[in-house]
Amino acid sequence: MQTTEASFAETLSEAAADAERMLDACLPKPQGAPGEAELIEAMRYAVMGGGKRLRAFLAMETARLFDAPPARGARVGAAMECLHAYSLVHDDMPCMDDDDLRRGKPTVHKAWNEATAVLAGDALQTVAFEILADPATHPDGDVRARLCLRLAQASGHAGMVGGQAIDLAAESAAEPMAPETVRKLQQMKTGALIEVSAEAGAIVGGASHDEIGRIRAYARALGEAFQIADDLLDVTGTVEEVGKAVGKDAGAGKATFVDILGIDGARARADELVSTAAAELSPFGARAGMLIAAARFVVDRRS
Amino acid sequence: MQTTEASFAETLSEAAADAERMLDACLPKPQGAPGEAELIEAMRYAVMGGGKRLRAFLAMETARLFDAPPARGARVGAAMECLHAYSLVHDDMPCMDDDDLRRGKPTVHKAWNEATAVLAGDALQTVAFEILADPATHPDGDVRARLCLRLAQASGHAGMVGGQAIDLAAESAAEPMAPETVRKLQQMKTGALIEVSAEAGAIVGGASHDEIGRIRAYARALGEAFQIADDLLDVTGTVEEVGKAVGKDAGAGKATFVDILGIDGARARADELVSTAAAELSPFGARAGMLIAAARFVVDRRS
Numbered sequence: 001m002q003t004t005e006a007s008f009a010e011t012l013s014e015a016a017a018d019a020e021r022m023l024d025a026c027l028p029k030p031q032g033a034p035g036e037a038e039l040i041e042a043m044r045y046a047v048m049g050g051g052k053r054l055r056a057f058l059a060m061e062t063a064r065l066f067d068a069p070p071a072r073g074a075r076v077g078a079a080m081e082c083l084h085a086y087s088l089v090h091d092d093m094p095c096m097d098d099d100d101l102r103r104g105k106p107t108v109h110k111a112w113n114e115a116t117a118v119l120a121g122d123a124l125q126t127v128a129f130e131i132l133a134d135p136a137t138h139p140d141g142d143v144r145a146r147l148c149l150r151l152a153q154a155s156g157h158a159g160m161v162g163g164q165a166i167d168l169a170a171e172s173a174a175e176p177m178a179p180e181t182v183r184k185l186q187q188m189k190t191g192a193l194i195e196v197s198a199e200a201g202a203i204v205g206g207a208s209h210d211e212i213g214r215i216r217a218y219a220r221a222l223g224e225a226f227q228i229a230d231d232l233l234d235v236t237g238t239v240e241e242v243g244k245a246v247g248k249d250a251g252a253g254k255a256t257f258v259d260i261l262g263i264d265g266a267r268a269r270a271d272e273l274v275s276t277a278a279a280e281l282s283p284f285g286a287r288a289g290m291l292i293a294a295a296r297f298v299v300d301r302r303s
Numbered sequence: 304m305q306t307t308e309a310s311f312a313e314t315l316s317e318a319a320a321d322a323e324r325m326l327d328a329c330l331p332k333p334q335g336a337p338g339e340a341e342l343i344e345a346m347r348y349a350v351m352g353g354g355k356r357l358r359a360f361l362a363m364e365t366a367r368l369f370d371a372p373p374a375r376g377a378r379v380g381a382a383m384e385c386l387h388a389y390s391l392v393h394d395d396m397p398c399m400d401d402d403d404l405r406r407g408k409p410t411v412h413k414a415w416n417e418a419t420a421v422l423a424g425d426a427l428q429t430v431a432f433e434i435l436a437d438p439a440t441h442p443d444g445d446v447r448a449r450l451c452l453r454l455a456q457a458s459g460h461a462g463m464v465g466g467q468a469i470d471l472a473a474e475s476a477a478e479p480m481a482p483e484t485v486r487k488l489q490q491m492k493t494g495a496l497i498e499v500s501a502e503a504g505a506i507v508g509g510a511s512h513d514e515i516g517r518i519r520a521y522a523r524a525l526g527e528a529f530q531i532a533d534d535l536l537d538v539t540g541t542v543e544e545v546g547k548a549v550g551k552d553a554g555a556g557k558a559t560f561v562d563i564l565g566i567d568g569a570r571a572r573a574d575e576l577v578s579t580a581a582a583e584l585s586p587f588g589a590r591a592g593m594l595i596a597a598a599r600f601v602v603d604r605r606s
Binding site for chain 2: 122146153158161164165173
């Protein structure tokens with residue numbers, strides 16, 4: 001167990017370094033007319049040098065599971081990180097969650113201004129699709145179009161953005177949110193992008209329909225476990241550990257898994273989800289070891 | 304000439320109706336949890352029932368020029384209108400151009416709030432890629448991936464969003480912008496999406512490399528003419544005609560073609576561009592008549 005944990009931490013950190021290198025290669029260099037260079041600097045600031053790169057890891061590791069060339073998995077992973085970073089830049093804005101800190105650094109609208117945050121987020125979303133649609137990601141256009149379609153479905157009104165809209169509406173609602181609505185919103189807001197990250201890696205690796213189904217079920221369980229862990233950290237973590245404000249979800253009247261299940265219930269549910277995730281990957285044997293370790297990791301992490 | 308104008312107006316209005324029907328079919332229906340339905344309402348409000356649909360017209364008419372089935376051109380046109388609408392929703396926000404009116408209606412952040420404007424714009428960008436990546440747009444995945452790639456290139460940091468960033472920076476700059484920078488920013492901010500709308504129609508119609516080159520050159524000239532006409536309307540039009548605030552570009556210190564060329568010089572340049580646009584399409588003969596009429600129309604319009 002200790003060995004697996006150490007080895008997983010190493011794999012995650014190597015994947016993060018690979019993702020970082022690919023992001024650096026895929027993102028534009030800060031240059032151009034006044035305004036243009038600042039935009040690109042803000043885009044890079046938002047996406048480079050931070051985070052666990054869980055989404056990139058999932059894309060790269062599932063691509064590897066199906067023997068895709070590493071650069072393909074890394075490109076898909078970079079696209080997912082750009083999409084994720086765009087959502088954070090917009091979510092942090094004053095009219096949304098109003099956060100000053102992200103990964104321990106000032107958020108984009110604090111480091112620049114709100115207009116730059118809107119535009120940098122917009123352009124990061126575009127870059128995500130640009131990376132996936134580029135022939136360098138896969139020689140087969142059908143694969144590239146499928147990657148674009150799945151990312152759009154997971155991140156738009158029916159996925160991430162829709163989840164954020166439900167979450168914001170919940171803050172001003174008179175009634176607390178029903179447990180099934182909390183689960184739905186979390187699945188949309190956070191789970192959908194985690195799920196599609198793993199799925200996209202499988203797609204770029206040429207996985208079969210059934211294999212993709214298992215990868216999705218694995219990632220769905222991991223995504224819910226991830227969100228439960230996030231809610232637990234908001235209650236039990238410190239600013240230093242988490243790198244952003246804590247305790248504010250409850251204050252803002254946000255519905256969380258901890259509200260529904262309690263701290264012990266949430267921990268138990270997270271453990272159950274880790275088992276589900278592992279079971280889905282059992283047909284892949286030892287080669288799926290790092291993906292299974294990832295499910296354990298998202299629950300045990302302290303930040 | 305009268306006949307062509309009347310017939311063009313009819314064609315444009317039919318194209319707008321086709322685009323409207325396709326948008327209605329492609330956009331989600333307002334339903335779901337609280338917050339989700341409002342998001343979709345705001346998306347529909349921003350994109351439906353308004354505008355000349357110039358971008359959709361260009362996509363549909365170039366697709367028709369290469370004998371594409373009408374639904375394919377209409378889907379590409381609907382995607383371009385979603386992308387355009389997203390940019391307007393974000394540009395109208397208080398931290399950007401701060402406009403209360405758009406097409407004579409309250410802007411999204413006035414009708415709802417800023418958070419909804421951010422999210423509705425974000426989701427409309429996603430829908431644009433979702434439409435293009437969907438097999439209903441073209442059976443060949445290579446074509447769909449190419450459409451996604453070209454839209455990303457035209458609308459991201461190197462295109463529309465980059466142009467908006469340069470424009471915002473120009474407002475706070477001490478020095479007036481150099482004429483070549485004004486032309487570059489206008490080409491990025493407005494021209495790139497107009498150009499890719501026409502190009503995407505040609506791509507979905509299976510045009511050759513050389514044919515696409517001509518369509519792009521045509522649309523580039525039309526796009527610049529369009530922007531010059533916009534700048535002229537800001538100086539010479541009324542709120543009633545234009546449907547949004549006028550005279551504010553000069554007040555905000557925005558660099559326009561009228562600043563550089565003067566009113567008469569701008570009109571002369573626009574006429575020159577109409578001729579250039581027409582010349583590029585001469586190999587296509589009478590079948591390109593409506594596209595040529597469109598170039599004339601963007602210069603002569605009063606709104």
